[in-house]
Amino acid sequence: MRALLALLSGALFGAGLHVSGMTDTARVRGFLDFGGAWDPTLAFVMGGAILPMVVAWRVARAGKPLAGSAFPSPPSAEITRPLIGGSVLFGVGWGLVGLCPGPALASISYGGWPGLVFLAAMLAGMWSTPPLRRALDRRATGT
């Protein structure tokens, strides 16, 4: 049941990314190009996606998931250095190519070799983050 619901969610996510044009890097980079030929589409995608989620979070205040034990705990409000530093680094990569993790996966079947190279580099980056993080923590604490 959980797997079926997750499959449905993934299928809707992929279809939504496809329909919205967010697997088109020119459109995404166009949104980020505020000083150039600005493309507002991404703002409509973000706005449209937030609406159902506002309702979902309200429903998720009580009870439990259809096929699960508990809803996520309330979010932390702590602004940390990894949060901001990581997001800035993500933004730079996003600006360089125009792909973020969702669209990079959704476009596997038609993104050609550039899509696969980007995806491989992204997965390598994800894979190397835990050791990188430990090394940074060691340096910060001086041990």
Add this chain to the structure above:
Amino acid sequence: MELSWIYGLIGGLMIGCAGAVLLLGTGRIMGASGLVGGLVDGTGQDRGTTAAFLAGLVGTPALMTGLGWQVDTQATTQLWLLILGGLAVGIGTRFANGCTSGHGVCGMSRLSVRGFAATLAYIGAGALTVTALRLGLGL
């Protein structure tokens, strides 16, 4: 072309419904970087659910393309950009613990301070990067 915002809005609503199905169905947050990253670095739990989600995410666009709804990613063919960009996105989203779907869609919709801060940071950095590339290298 002129209708791109309508497709954006419809696609966005679908993405939001996807997040709602995952949250209300399984209790998990639909963050692409968290779901994939957890599989890649071995920290993720509930791997069967994640794998099913990813199968849907990869499968429907492939199906839609096969049925004739073609989309071009128009991605750069500059190898250094693809590799640097991919590494930055992979490392950055894992340090930040979220990306456009996790912090943007799922975070901001629950008025998460971290979600807003992250979104401001990656859109700001993305805008600076795109502008710098355009002005500096004509890309």
